[in-house]
Amino acid sequence: MKNDSFNDPESVKTAEILARFNQAFLSHDPSPLQDLVADDCVIENTQPAPDGSRHEGKAACIQLWTGIATNSDIWFEAERIIARGDRGEIRWRLRWGSEHGSSVRGVNLMRVRDGQIIEAAGYVKGI
Structure with a gap:
């Protein structure tokens, strides 16, 4: 997976949080979410x-x-994480x-504060 984050400390921290979040879905293990969600x-x-x-909330x-992370009928392939400050x-x-054809590409736009996710908007490509 490619990481195109800026190298300032806030962007690096945001990228690390998003990578930990993303891993919960790649591994079908939602346990890290308790610490990552505000x-x-x-x-x-x-x-x-x-x-x-x-x-x-x-x-x-x-x-x-x-529900998404534990669904064994679906799986995610990570493409890229990009972080710019708290976003x-x-x-x-x-x-x-x-x-x-049994797939769809998408993106989550995220915002973090104090090491936790406070906002997420998901979008998928469609017709």
Whole structure:
């Protein structure tokens, strides 16, 4: 996975947090989320179309992400993490089969504060 983060201390820290977050999905192990998600975290999810859903608070965010991370029928391929100060993005491909058509590319736009994720918006490529 490529990392295009800036080298200032805040960007480096953000990239490290996003890499730890991303690993929870790559390994299907959501246990790190407890430490990585802030009490006031807000997620704008990709589903349902067309506008997605909004999840507010640590418990709601962890519940959503745990469901995704533990789904053994899907898996993520990490493409790139980019961090700029307290903001970052994780580019990925979600797969549910071995054929190229059984996948979709997407991105999470994230914001961190005090070592925890406070904001996440997910987007996928579509028609």
